Amino acid sequence: MDFADPLSNEFVSFAQLTQIRVPLEDAAMAFTTRDENGKLPIILIPTQAFRIRNELVIMALSLLVGGVVLGILLRQPSLITLAFLIGPILLILGIYRAFLVRIPEGAKALLTRGGRFVRTVEPGLHILPPWIIVSHLVTQREIPFDVPVVEAPTSDDVRANIDTLFTFHIYDPYQFVFNISANDFDQVLQAVCQDTLRAFTRTITSHQVMDLRDANINHILESLNMDMATYGVKVMKIKVTFAQPPIEFMRSQEMRQLAILQQAEQQEAQALAIRRQKDEDALSFQRILAQVEREKEILRITLQKAEMRRLVEEMEAETEEFRLARKERRINKYPQAWAWERELARLEVARSLAGNTRAMLQLGDANDITRAFLVRDILQDTPVSPAGETGENEEDVQP
Incomplete structure (x- = not known):
């Protein structure tokens, strides 16, 4: 990470972390003002280390000397008296103003004396001697830091592209400012985060890579914070914003x-x-x-x-x-009755055949033929009532 020229008052953004030089009185506004890249500064370096108000001291001395000279030349003792009254007041105000230091909310200040670190102070109004100066103001907000990883190998040997958003907090401004140069912290954080992500990617498959956006990978924070503890930085959370294998895959x-x-x-x-x-x-x-x-x-x-x-x-x-x-x-x-009934039946047949010249009758032997002719002659010559005969026969037959 590079920073602004010490003589410049403008925001200069290199990589993702920025710092600027502004007067201590403008620190509160500077911490909430974004640069042209939309980033907020994390470190402010006051441009005026000597806090005595020179304009008040010069005005007091000028008023004192001018009042004495004019009073002598014009022979006006009142001018000399007025100069001795107002001049010391302005001089005291200029020196007293140097003892008051206001640290803006959301930041901590590093105090030095002769280039040596004295202590860290919290936000608020502090009374400090002029020889103790505010060397750095370090933000206490959580800082987002984008870490892209290109072609990280997975467990099934697929190169994946992953973009993550790390959120870290500077809990020890002294270690952050003095243990590593601000120019190198961006690169160190990038390298450590990328190594941690690559090691994590080797433990998952290509199919799991595509699910990282909805996954919780905060379990890798422990090893990451062990590396960041030297710089007074603690990574709070990790969010995967993009995770995808190569287009061909x-x-x-x-x-x-x-x-x-x-x-x-x-x-x-x-x-x-x-x-x-x-x-x-x-x-x-x-x-x-x-x-x-x-x-x-x-x-x-x-x-x-x-x-x-x-x-x-x-x-x-x-x-x-x-x-x-x-x-x-x-x-x-009754055998006789049965024989008579049989003969009567034959007689009835013969009677019906006698009236039909075309009827043919199949007879048995010669006796049957003779009997048939005999029956015919009887029927033609002497008609006999079958009913009467039958009745008589029945009377004869009955016992």
Whole structure:
């Protein structure tokens, strides 16, 4: 860090830390006035080390000598008396003013005597002898300090660019001013902060670098403050304002991320297709299962109908068997009646055939044919009432 010319009253900014030379009376305003680069000074050097007001002393001596001379020349003793009254008062005021020193708020002053450090005083009004001068005013505010780190290697061997804002406080103005020259402190602070950041960057990956802006890295303050303790400086906090790997690495990461996203989309599409196919297969299986269930139901109903038909047939067979058995019992009980009923049935058939010339009758042997003709002749010559005969026969048959 370079500073202003000792003969200059203007702010001169070199690097980030600045100091200026101003009268002690203007120190309060100077600490709050920014230079053309927008920076506030951290050290003020008073331009007037000798605090006796020379103008008051010269005025007092001039008034005293002039009053005496004029009083003698003009023969006016009152002028001599007035000169001896006002002159010493002005002289005392000029000397007394040199004992009052006002230190502005937000700063500490270093006092020296003959070039040797005496002590540090706090802000406020102090009474000091003229031979003790204020050599430096050091600000007590927290000072921001930007530390850029270019191509810091990470644990996965990626060169990262990091910009951090360190905030430090000068807690011991004596050590800050006298243990290191102000010209070198900017470079020393830059070097120490950069070394600390590079050592920290080697412990993280390139992916963690991009998250440093939202991360808290104040844990590196302990080692940093151990290096800064010699200069009376304490780093209060660290804020990462920019952290990013090289552009080529970022592009490759973006391409890789894009490829991963595309692969994820493809996998999702494949999973969706597989899920859709499974759904279709499940639906087809459900349809087939429903069809099988319907066929099973139809088969069950068919079997039930067949079983019912079988039961009906069995019942009909049993009924027919019962009817035949009953008929057989009846035949066995009344054989003549049964023979007469059979003959009557034949007679009825023959009667119906006799009136139909186109009817064909299949007969058995010769006896059956002779019997048929006989029946025909009987029917044609002597009609017989079947009902009457049947009734008579039934009367004859009944016991």
